[in-house]
Amino acid sequence: MNEKHHSPAEFALRVKFNELSAAKAADGEGRVNEKHHSPAEFALRVKFNELSAAKAADGEVAMKSILIIGMGRFGRHLCKNLADLGNEIMIVDEREENLEELLPYVVSAKIGDCTNEAVLRSLGIANFDLCFVCIGTNFQSSLEITSLVKELGAKFVVSKANRDIHAKFLLRNGADEVIYPDRDIAEKLAVRYSANHIFDYIELTEEYSIYEIPPLPSWVDKSLKESGIRNQYHISVLGTKSGGKANLMPPADYVIQADEHLMVIGKKLDIDNILKELS
Numbered sequence: 001m002n003e004k005h006h007s008p009a010e011f012a013l014r015v016k017f018n019e020l021s022a023a024k025a026a027d028g029e030g031r032v033n034e035k036h037h038s039p040a041e042f043a044l045r046v047k048f049n050e051l052s053a054a055k056a057a058d059g060e061v062a063m064k065s066i067l068i069i070g071m072g073r074f075g076r077h078l079c080k081n082l083a084d085l086g087n088e089i090m091i092v093d094e095r096e097e098n099l100e101e102l103l104p105y106v107v108s109a110k111i112g113d114c115t116n117e118a119v120l121r122s123l124g125i126a127n128f129d130l131c132f133v134c135i136g137t138n139f140q141s142s143l144e145i146t147s148l149v150k151e152l153g154a155k156f157v158v159s160k161a162n163r164d165i166h167a168k169f170l171l172r173n174g175a176d177e178v179i180y181p182d183r184d185i186a187e188k189l190a191v192r193y194s195a196n197h198i199f200d201y202i203e204l205t206e207e208y209s210i211y212e213i214p215p216l217p218s219w220v221d222k223s224l225k226e227s228g229i230r231n232q233y234h235i236s237v238l239g240t241k242s243g244g245k246a247n248l249m250p251p252a253d254y255v256i257q258a259d260e261h262l263m264v265i266g267k268k269l270d271i272d273n274i275l276k277e278l279s
Helices: 008-026 039-057 073-084 117-121 139-151 164-172 181-194 229-233 268-278
Strands: 065-069 088-093 108-111 130-133 157-160 177-179 200-203 208-213 236-242 245-248 261-267
Touching (some): 065 073, 139 164
Parallel strands (some): 065 088, 088 108
Antiparallel strands (some): 200 208, 236 245, 236 261
16 A cells, blocks of 8 residues: 555554564465464554554544455556555565556565465465455466465455356355456446436446436426426436536535536436436
8 A cells, every 4th residue: 555544653563564474474384363473463463453443533544454466457456546545455466567566555565376375375364354366367366366365264355257157156166256347347338328318327236326417408497306306207316517526415405407417326217218308
């Protein structure tokens, strides 16, 4: 993670903790949970947690400790975004060049083959809140790593898949959740560009989604309540968007403008009916 997210005391403790863990790994010791810590490691972990708890008590968002295995294009973007959101990141990849540009964003980076159980043991898998397995080109490796990570005590494992059959095997072998970045983007773009009046789209479930759409002419210059959006069209307005700026959770007396977009949530069938009126 980027150092700007740590207090100086937190960052110093985290670096020292990782140094001790790495030293143990170099000596051939594996570590799965806190009962295997040396006294020095345990003291550092406790102090680090105390500092994090103090930050949370002061109103700061509590960060998560996240392991990302596989620094391809998706893994790199994931790492940067998670770090920008204030999380503590450790990254692992077989190739050193895949790690170099990400060093400013992370607490620790390691070169290693994660199909090797000894490498995974040296990471202290059980200490992470989330483990991402972002291996997209070698399904056999992704499956082996997912299974090993779970066996070593991972709390929650998210694995990347390219095909439905891959997802089934990953879920059966340790993944708590499977993501399809390419498929999800393709579906979103297909919905967005197949209709003339959808500017953005987020699927929540098979039945409900969030859409960014223009207002119907009959809604313009009326308040949300007067327009009958909810009662007549069975959708809810989450916000409005104009000039690149969003206005979230508008009140019932908010007057709809012709040049703005509405961010609405509803069933696909109800949205389709609105789109037909817009056509």
